[in-house]
Amino acid sequence: MKRHLPWILPLAAGIxxxxxxxxxxxxxxxxxxxxxxxxxxxxxxxxxxxxxxxSALLTGRGALLxxxxxxxxxxxxxxxxxxxxxxxxxxxxxxxxxxxxxxxILAPIFVLWLGQGLPAIVAITFMICFFxxxxxxxxxxxxxxxxxLELFAMSRASRWQEFRYLRIPSALPYFLTGVKIAGTLxxxxxxxGDFLAGSAQNGVGGIxxxxxxxxxxxxxxxxxxxxxxxxxxxxxxxxxxNLLHWLALRRWHESLRKIT
Amino acid sequence: xxxxxxxxxxxxxxxxxxxxxVLAGIDLTVERxxxxxxxxxxxxxxxxxxxxxxxxxxxxxxxxxxxxxAPASARDKMFFVFQDASLLPWRRTAANVELPLLLRGLxxxxxxxxxxxxxxxxxxxxxxxxxxxxxxxxxxxxxxxARALSVAPQILLLDEPFGSLDELTRDRLNEDLLAIRxxxxxxxxxxxxxxxxxxxxxxxxxVLAPHPGRIAHVVEVPFAYPRPAxxxxxxxxxxxxxxxxxxxxxxxxxxxxx
Numbered sequence: 001m002k003r004h005l006p007w008i009l010p011l012a013a014g015i016x017x018x019x020x021x022x023x024x025x026x027x028x029x030x031x032x033x034x035x036x037x038x039x040x041x042x043x044x045x046x047x048x049x050x051x052x053x054x055s056a057l058l059t060g061r062g063a064l065l066x067x068x069x070x071x072x073x074x075x076x077x078x079x080x081x082x083x084x085x086x087x088x089x090x091x092x093x094x095x096x097x098x099x100x101x102x103x104x105i106l107a108p109i110f111v112l113w114l115g116q117g118l119p120a121i122v123a124i125t126f127m128i129c130f131f132x133x134x135x136x137x138x139x140x141x142x143x144x145x146x147x148x149l150e151l152f153a154m155s156r157a158s159r160w161q162e163f164r165y166l167r168i169p170s171a172l173p174y175f176l177t178g179v180k181i182a183g184t185l186x187x188x189x190x191x192x193g194d195f196l197a198g199s200a201q202n203g204v205g206g207i208x209x210x211x212x213x214x215x216x217x218x219x220x221x222x223x224x225x226x227x228x229x230x231x232x233x234x235x236x237x238x239x240x241x242n243l244l245h246w247l248a249l250r251r252w253h254e255s256l257r258k259i260t
Numbered sequence: 261x262x263x264x265x266x267x268x269x270x271x272x273x274x275x276x277x278x279x280x281x282v283l284a285g286i287d288l289t290v291e292r293x294x295x296x297x298x299x300x301x302x303x304x305x306x307x308x309x310x311x312x313x314x315x316x317x318x319x320x321x322x323x324x325x326x327x328x329x330a331p332a333s334a335r336d337k338m339f340f341v342f343q344d345a346s347l348l349p350w351r352r353t354a355a356n357v358e359l360p361l362l363l364r365g366l367x368x369x370x371x372x373x374x375x376x377x378x379x380x381x382x383x384x385x386x387x388x389x390x391x392x393x394x395x396x397x398x399x400x401x402x403x404x405x406a407r408a409l410s411v412a413p414q415i416l417l418l419d420e421p422f423g424s425l426d427e428l429t430r431d432r433l434n435e436d437l438l439a440i441r442x443x444x445x446x447x448x449x450x451x452x453x454x455x456x457x458x459x460x461x462x463x464x465x466x467v468l469a470p471h472p473g474r475i476a477h478v479v480e481v482p483f484a485y486p487r488p489a490x491x492x493x494x495x496x497x498x499x500x501x502x503x504x505x506x507x508x509x510x511x512x513x514x515x516x517x518x
Contacts, residue, residue, distance in 0.1 A: 147346040150316050154340045155360035155411075165363070169350045252350045252391050 036221035045225030051204050052222075056229050059206040062118060063190035063237065066125020070182055073126070074133030075175065081134075082141025082171065083163065092138075099131040103189075107196035116199040121206065124193030129182035133175070140174025141167050173253055176245045183241035187234045207233070264328050265289045266415060266447050267313055273321035273472075274308055281472035282308050286322070288466065288475065290415075290449060295441070297450045297458035297465045299504075301512045305473025306451040307343075310417050313449060314340050327414065336364070339413040341421045345400040347392040347407075354379065354388040357407045364411065378406040381440050398429040405437070409444065418450045422457065434460055435489050442486055455504050460492060465504060469511035476511035479504055 018038055024030065025037055032040055045052060077095075081088040103124055110120040144167055152162045194208030205213070207230050214223040250256045267290035274283040283305040290296050298306050311317045312324055315331030326334035339360065347356045354375050361371045379385045382402040392400060401421055408416055422430040434457055441448070452458050458465045462481055469476035481500070483491060491497050 145346070147342050147344060148348065150311075150340065151342065151346050151360075152363065153316055154314060154335060154338070155363040156335050157363040161363050165359070166348070169348070172350075252393065254349075254393065 033218055033220045036224055040221040041224045041228070044219065044221035045228065048219075048222045048225060051210065052225060052229050054204050055207050055210045055226070056233055058204075059187065059190045059194055059208070059230075060233055060236075062121040062193060062206060063125055063186040063233070065118075066122040066189060066193070067129050067182060067186035067237075069122065069126045070129035070133055070186075071179055074130050074178065074182075075137060078134050078137035078141060078171075078175070079163075082138045082167065085142070088138060088142070095131070095134060098127075103127055103192060104196070107193065111197045116197055120197035121190055121193035124197065125186055125189035128185045128189035128192070132181040132185070133178035136178030136181070137171055137175040140171025143174075144170045173249060173255070176248060180238075180241055180245060183238050184234065187230065187237050191230055264325075266292045266294075266327055267449070268325045269313070269322065270324075271322040272312060272319045272324060274305070274312060274317070275320050281320075283312075284321075284472040284474050286473075286475060290447060292414075292447055293445065294464060295448045295450065295462045297452060297462040298468060299452055299455055299458045299465060299508060300468030300473065301470055301508070302453065304468040304470035306453075306468060307419050309468075309473070310340075310419050310449060310451050313415075314338060314417050316340075336411075337414045339408040339411050339416060341401075341404050341408045341416065341418040343420045343423060345392075345397075345404040347400060347403055349392050352389050352391055353384060353395065353403050356392070356403055357410050360407060360411050374410045374412075375406075378410040381409060381444065382406040382436070397425050398433060401425065401433060402436075405440075409440070409446075412444075413446060415447045415449065418448060420451050420453065423453070430454075430457065431489070431492075437461065438485065438487055455508060456492065456501055459497065459501055459504065460487065467504065467507050467511055471513070477504075477507045479507075 022037060025035055036044070081091055106127055107120070107124055110123045114120045114123060148166055148170075149162070152166055157165070190206065191208045191211075194206035195211065196208070198205045198209035200209050200213070203213070204210070207226055210226050211223060214220070214226060246256060267288070269286050269288040272283060272286040272288075273281055275281045286309065288296075288309075298309060300306050308317070312319055313326065313331060315324075315326070315333075315335060318332075324331050327337050331338075347353075348359065351359065357375045357378050358371050361374055366374070375388075376385075379388055382405055384399065384402050384406060387395060387399060387403070392403070395403065404421070422433050425433065438461065448461075450458070450461060455465075459479075459481055463485075465479040465481060466475055467477040467479070468474065479500070483494075483497070
């Protein structure tokens with residue numbers, strides 16, 4: 001019994017939540033356009049499966065492109081400012097300013113520059129994902145064990161060697177933490193981007209766009225189903241990144257070591 | 261022909277920024293083949309002295325010459341063994357030992373040969389493929405010593421390398437270090453707070469007094485190499501141990517020792 005608890009408990013809690021859901025709906029007589037029942041959501045999701053699937057793919061593409069751009073751009077920028085403390089001092093305040101500007105305000109500017117659609121969505125996702133990567137990675141480049149720096153000095157390492165063999169591997173766990181945070185933000189960023197700057201073809205857009213469409217058509221169960229799809233997309237994203245994180249660090253990093 | 265000493269310090273003083281002097285008026289000569297230990301209470305500037313010789317920091321006063329040159333330009337003749345092994349956690353033992361060779365630009369065949377030799381010398385051949393976290397404290401220190409030996413330094417600078425090990429492991433590593441030195445001679449500057457360790461290893465022990473760090477006493481150790489482990493029980497050794505410990509205590513002002 002005890003070893004089955006890890007899956008019995010969440011299952012039981014899930015059943016409890018569904019029961020409360022149905023009970024509340026029945027007791028207070030809540031209409032389906034205010035709170036649909038779970039089975040209505042599933043049916044609506046099935047009915048709209050083609051639209052939902054293509055909207056998920058569209059948003060997933062935006063999230064992936066924006067995320068990858070942020071990972072690459074964030075890494076390169078971190079390398080540049082991590083290479084020199086002075087460069088960091090010079091540029092970091094402006095990166096912070098950019099981060100502090102709400103995406104809601106940046107979105108229309110991106111639409112103005114890039115037009116409605118994928119490029120603007122990618123840009124918005126990039127803006128949301130970029131900062132945690134830069135902040136973590138530069139932190140990693142600058143927090144290197146001073147003893148190891150002395151070791152490299154004794155080995156007559158060049159600045160480049162020190163970077164290649166010491167700072168980059170030291171920063172890797174920090175970088176991957178930034179990537180993980182960015183990974184949780186990317187689907188949210190793409191959906192927000194889609195909500196603010198999305199467009200549709202044949203009535204089908206990204207998840208953000210579908211949210212607006214279903215809401216204005218009062219297809220409330222489908223709106224809830226869209227939420228479930230967004231959730232699923234987020235899980236797929238974060239799951240893949242956690243896998244990569246584990247593959248990169250499992251051999252040596254204390255956070256992932258098996259306790260023997 | 262008389263050759264110049266390998267390491268020569270003349271009236272060396274060191275202060276960090278505007279702080280008090282950490283070291284003052286240090287005159288020290290290390291001849292080729294010497295094993296010099298530096299003992300003293302915590303905070304007497306032992307590690308600072310070693311870092312000055314390594315050229316990792318510069319002196320505030322005085323002159324330091326290593327093989328007739330400024331320390332920073334004599335780095336290829338030296339290597340450092342750090343207090344906490346300082347292995348890179350993402351490199352396996354062999355790759356850690358190889359690192360200074362790689363950084364100094366040796367070719368792959370040469371590197372492989374030297375790494376093999378160094379690991380054999382410290383008895384870590386079987387741990388070549390392990391990561392640092394899989395090694396015990398003593399094995400980490402062995403790996404660190406193998407790494408230092410792989411570059412075949414004329415001078416080995418060791419900063420309390422065995423300070424965090426249990427006594428048994430420490431004694432064992434002391435004996436092994438001397439055995440390695442019989443096979444592969446090097447000059448050593450060894451910082452420790454253990455008088456017994458210093459006497460067992462060295463032909464000369466320098467006692468530092470703190471605030472500011474200065475040489476209080478120099479002891480010539482009369483025992484010939486190779487030294488057996490049983491030397492530690494020799495009455496003459498024990499006599500000397502008592503004497504140097506006494507000198508160390510005399511050099512340490514009341515309440516300064518931790």
